[in-house]
Amino acid sequence: MLTYRRKLLAASSLHSRYSRACVSEVVARWTRALKTSAAVAAASQSSEAVNQAFQPACATSASPPSPWDRLNLDDAATRAPIAYKYIPHLPYHTGLKLQEALVQRRVAMMDEAEKSATSGQKDLNIGQGPSSRLPIDVILLLQHDPVYTGGRRIRGASSASEGLRLRELTGADYHETLRGGQLTYHGPGQLVGYPILALTTKGGYGYSEEMRKMGRLPVRCYVSLLEHMMINVAARYGIPASVTQNTGVWVPGKSRVTELKDENKIGAIGIHLTHNVTSHGFALNCTTDLSYFDQIIACGLPDKGATSIAVETPIWKDYQSLLPNGTTPGEVFVEAVVPVVVDEMEKVLARKLVNLDASDDSAWKTGRSAADLESIEESFEDIRDLIQRTLY
Template identity: 35%
Template sequence: MAPSPINSWPTFGTRWKSAPADERGSRVHADQGPTETAAPGFHRPPLVVRSLGVVPYEVALNRQRQLVKARQADETPDHLLLLEHPAVITIGVRGRAHPQHLLASRAELREVGIDVHDVARGGDVTYHGPGQIVGYPVVSLKPDRCDVRRYVTDLEEILIRTAASFGVEAGRVAGLTGVWVGNDKLAAIGVRVSRWVTSHGFALNVATDLDHFRFIVPCGLEGRGVTSLERLLGIPLSQTEVEAAVASEFASVFGRRVV
């Protein structure tokens, strides 16, 4: 099935305005999307944030490809896709060199309802599933952000700020990618950049079933664990509210205005 046209995808504002008032909180205005703190008169390029709900991995991958092609041709502005996946394990470029990081056979994983995909992003092996916010930024890094390491650091900063907005002190670990709380990874990052347009992105554990990480060596790192915002806080969180925080921090770090 061909991907649906980009302009038919739901926008962030649509889902946000339909959320119950007690899920919206004060972080984002329901009629405007994430609040902005730019100085008056400072021009911010547009960022379209689309909240897509639960999307099968292959469908999301096809949508990214469609959007990357359009962004490279300057036919569409920058986008941030926010969604959840059904249970899936993805293996990046580095992971294919280390098959031992997948701790069960693909047949065994299919039996428990987990698909496996080899993908053209950086990084090793990771798990996606319900309760996790997956972010796929499709943004142009030109003209002044053409630095992949800086881009990854910016994604980490967005997720660190998001965690802090819910009272969780997260940070970086020297020499490692992602966002950490102590020895445990809270968010994973794996990106692809083609002609300075980004794809793939990050996964933030909000209410993820962490037991599914037993099938992999997360990100190929022995001796480290995984955690989630709900595990750290001990209370349930609104997925919609966390998405709003991610979108707001993304716009702030990248100097964009959400449209």
Template identity: 40%
Template sequence: MRKQRISLLIAAARVRNAFCAYTSVLSVYLSTSMSKQTASTAIAASTRQPRPITAWLKENKSKKEKEAKENSDESESKKLKPTLRVQLEPLDENILKKVQANNEPVKNQSQNKQDLQENKKEVQPSGLRRSARNLPPGEKPIERPVPREPDIEDLPPILFKGQINYVSEFHDCARVCDILLTQVENSKDRVVAIGFDLEWPFSFQTGSGKTALAQICLNEKECHLLHVYNLKKLPTSLIALLSHSKVKLVGVNIKNDVWKLTRDFKEFPGQKVVDNNCLDCGPYANSVLNRSCRWSLERLTAYLLKKRISKDSSVRRSKWHIQPLSDKQKLYAATDAYMTSRLVKVFWAGRLSYGAGLQLQKSLVQRHRDRHLYDTPNSVVLLEHNPVYTVGIRNKGYDQEDESRLRALNADFYRTNRGGLVTFHGPGQLVAYPVIDLKEFRTNVRCYVSQIEKTIIRLCAEFGLKGETSPDTGVWIEDRKICAIGIHASRYVTSHGFALNCNTDLRWFDHIVPCGIEEKGVTSLSKELSANVRIEDAIPVFRRAFADEFQCEVIDMKSEEISEALKECRNPASVATESTSAAASNTC
């Protein structure tokens, strides 16, 4: 058997040698670029005698023995490796001293390695995504925290609380538009803002349907919903209203709504309305806020008013063309139009004389009362006065003689309808007159005065001063008054405000008993800080404090709009003596 095996191996070796010789000669024959010397070398190699089979077997056996020995040495070294490391690596002296001091047992290398792995598990980031199937045995998957809802969901909701007038017939739509057109033409305002929006049915198969509902809102008291889906053409009065020279259609992406109405009703002058009657709240907010955002009505309402507007997708995608509309649909549509009209609510004024400031306040208050004509924003008038002494409704001691004495100091004198007694306004004093509707801020007069005090305390804190309140209204630094407060409120609309001493000449207060409080003095930011604090330094701090305390957004009005608003302040002499028929806060 052994001889047969050897003979087979010899035959196989001969066949292998013959095949190698054949391939070598063939390659030489086919290679035309090979030199003669190279060809002769190849032929000689192919005709050499084969090695004996015994030598080949011996070499193969020694090779296998060598590989087996190397594998055995490697396995033995792996087994001995941990033991050798423990024996050869000495402990650090600092670690040894620390262990002896704490009476802790010395850990070997395997224990240290296990602790290191446990520490790695503890510091494993929570955001690392690992499949539960790949976890080591005994380890549970990481419980991920519930994703936090956007901040907008935490804001209080806002809904339209006025009257909703829903009409669907052609003559009813024309009648409503005639009434609105008359209000616009009789308005004393140069520009009348109208909240405008459209609703239409939408299908993922057929796309946008015909315009179904037009929402028009002039003020917070009423909103008109015109169901125009079944109308063959728009009423002439509606076209005249939307294209009127005094009208500004206010909304988010308002131009898209106008073009939509133009596509559905060919008689509507879309190009004219887009060019002359549209105010898109998104670009306008970016220009005022100096930002570059893509605003939606929901985001803009949350950012400016700190309120959440309902945007239920089931209502938004409902069948607006089917009559009658549900109460949810009516409220949704009215709130949309109302919020677009309320977004233009910014006013800021600079330095004015006292008489002009009074006239401006009267004008703003009157606008709040005449909201059926135009919508009026809540505003804060910031200004600095020339030297002037003012007395409130609680004053009893300042007669004509005292008035002449104070006027002789080269200062003006005014009797006002604010609360409190006598005080001084002059250069270096920041005066703020908030003209706001307390119902919109859900507060009363007493809480409103408290919020103003907290606003000034926030301002003082940013300058490093500890402002305090006392039984006597105002803000104090110990027993020195730094801010006087005196307001007036009529039908929940406020006027007057506070006066903060920045770098005021306090010698003007020596001629009066400030706010009727004896044995207490006055101070200013500059005096307390021993530095010149200007009004320009205090205004940005006040704006932040006011916005934080009242949860609102304070935005500057453009200069040309301020100039237009101040045109009514040309005759301040008419307000030198104000009536006191309305309620005033007993403050100073």
């Protein structure tokens, strides 16, 4: 594990060198894009058109390959895809309820797969076994209403008065949770990801034969993959993010004009595990109102600050000026970051991600048999129904 950590630290160093070299090119390309984006906005007064104009200038990340380089997207069609859904606004308590329902579903399907294996049936993986229902993993991508959350490390230690204080100061809700970590903030402008993934290969995790021999993806390695993903996303916006001795993804204070702390967190991670199925996950600050972090000691680190893609990206003000009247800039920008996160998640997990709201897109279907496609679509429909019942 220490060897793996050293590899990741070395990778993050390469990220920083890439970012410094790339920043000037990114700004130059976005500046050129600005000259034409006014015409784009005039042609179509829609946030979608503006989002398209402001996709990262670096079409693909130039970062090092994932430390799990044997997990290759070239043969991702032989593994179960991952379904994902983006929800623009979701109260935190509803998000907890939805995660719990999806985790219960995934654990039940793992149990089914294990029983089938012990009874002599083939494993429920792509290209193997019956085409009833495949054990599909899910990733929820969303924005929460303003809320402070406390993790396991302070669960029960924070008094009701702390929640009351924060509500009076900011109007935000307060919840204690089972995720790892301490106190943090979620709100509009922050892209939160809740991967509901089986870390054991027994339930059809969909990894390569080498991973299947391991039997289980170690939790620390899973956390590192999430960190690696957010570093890649930041690099695509020209931001020199890296990992440190503290969990999460950090940007050096000297990288920005506004002086805060020596290190500022741009991406947070806090996970929970139920029978080898993950919940909770990561939070990437896109256009987050960072003043909410001023009311707390985020993650129990008094000498650290918080930052966002908007703060670290010089083009942000120009982006806002192009939006149609009545559009909320932060929300639109988060929607533009979603496909970037999806792309980088595919790379670190070496699995295809399929949008539940657009699963008819044929790109992910290449190389799969008709029986597999039918099974996957049935699983997608099960997940859609579960989300619909839970939310409404």
